Amino acid sequence: MTSDGKLTEREIHQTIWASAIGAAFIGGGATLVFPFLPLFLLELGADRENVALWNSVVVSGMFIVGALIMPVWGALADRVGMKKMILRSALCLSISYFLSFFDQSPLHLLGARLFQGFSFGFNPVSQALLAEISDIHAGSAIGTLVGGRAAGTMLGPFLGGILGSLAGLRLPFLIAGIGDIGAFLLVLFLVKEPAVKTNKKHKGGIITSFHRLSGNNKFLTLIGLIIINQCAMLIINPLISLHIIELTGSSDHAALLSGLICGASGIAGVLGGPFWGKRGEKWGFKKVMVLSFAGAGLFSLLQFLAPSVLLFGMTQLGFGFFTIGGVTSITGGVSKVVDPEEAGSAYGINAEAMNIGNCLGPLLGGLIASRTGSLGLVFISSAILQLAAAAFIYIKVKEL
CATH class of the missing domain: 1.20.1250.20 (MFS general substrate transporter like domains)
Structure with missing residues (x-):
């Protein structure tokens, strides 16, 4: 880091690639369990007649909570620091998968997935950080991040299907949690955030930010x-x-x-x-x-x-x-x-x-x-x- 608190070129490239690899872990974990989620619900005791309904509630509930919470986490990142919020997301996502690993009923799985939705935020806050540090090269930085997430999202279902068929339906949740811990460690040790943030006055609260953006x-x-x-x-x-x-x-x-x-x-x-x-x-x-x-x-x-x-x-x-x-x-x-x-x-x-x-x-x-x-x-x-x-x-x- 330079004397004026800005990142060096090496630190910028390091942050971009660490974020992209972390996004691959996060994206892979998110899709790792999709191929067999209805089967896991059956294993947990859901009836065949209502397993489709349980599956819809579990998946949709997670995304609804995520949609509601992501703007709040993004606004908090502007105030407490983007790296802190990225770490919060990765850690909470890993906890949600570990909770799913120990689930004993469909209701337990629903709770774990709702907590997973509450934990969303890794990608949008990473996008904001990369846009800030990359300046005129924000397009390339965000493109690399999007490509990393796409790679994880693509590989997740294949790996999840293989693991589920060979080692049981609980193991992929454990692997997803470990993968998100890997993303947490990448961000903790390799992602850098400028020490000095210019123009970050934060006039008003979160609602004020949303009001300004709405105009x-x-x-x-x-x-x-x-x-x-x-x-x-x-x-x-x-x-x-x-x-x-x-x-x-x-x-x-x-x-x-x-x-x-x-x-x-x-x-x-x-x-x-x-x-x-x-x-x-x-x-x-x-x-x-x-x-x-x-x-x-x-x-x-x-x-x-x-x-x-x-x-x-x-x-x-x-x-x-x-x-x-x-x-x-x-x-x-x-x-x-x-x-x-x-x-x-x-x-x-x-x-x-x-x-x-x-x-x-x-x-x-x-x-x-x-x-x-x-x-x-x-x-x-x-x-x-x-x-x-x-x-x-x-x-x-x-x-x-």
Whole structure:
């Protein structure tokens, strides 16, 4: 650290990569247990008749609590320090998994998952920290972080399925908790935060910060766009297995093929995060947003037109590559439109908006498919959302 309290170039690069690897651990732990969560609920005593309901409550409850709490943790990070809040998140997440390891009933699991939602915050606060220390290179830094999380999210279900089948359904919870301890240690020893924070006056309380951000039209536009991006992405993903059955005419291997195709989308995220982050720095985040939304819309249409599973998988790869561009460019753009003193609050709200989009997408996709009886209209709806967003950005959004 320099004499004026700023980080050296080596410390900045060290912080970026430690944060990205930590995000991979956090993302991997979050998805490690997804493949068998309903089976674990059955093991804990849930009836087969209501296991689907229990699963929905456990998953949705976690995300609802997370959506409510993330803006608060982000605002606290502005006041008590970002590294402290990142450490708090990693430690509490590990505790939630250790609690799940010892669960004896579905109600116990629900409690542990609600506490997990309360522990959310690692990624949004890390984004705020990287944006602060990277300055003009915030796009690349955030892209690297997004790529790290995508890598963990992609590998988690595969590792969880293998561990669950070989060693029982409790072990993955223990491994997820240990992985989050690893993220905690990476942040503790390798992540650096500037000793001197310029422009951090913190006038007013948390509510005051939210009030100021609510009057920032550029920020609110980006929040709306991240909701659309996530909604358009998740409107499709839960229905992939059904679309594969339509393409093949059989349910044989549909689960395996769905996993492979979703994995391909995850690979696109790993590659796309750093790529789009660097493009945002060179071209401007507005251009990257236009390209990302337009490209994702085009690939939504190509998915609808793909006549085989192989071509559908290739279009999913392209779709994932462009949707991660939307996440990276919007997240990078947030640092350009908010004051540094409100970065934590802003990225907490950004993460909350992502969760809202993640919830709306599956609901909208299921509603369209059930009411019309056509999966094709779901792909078309996704394309319309993304192409309309691209046109809006091109016409209305100023350069970022």
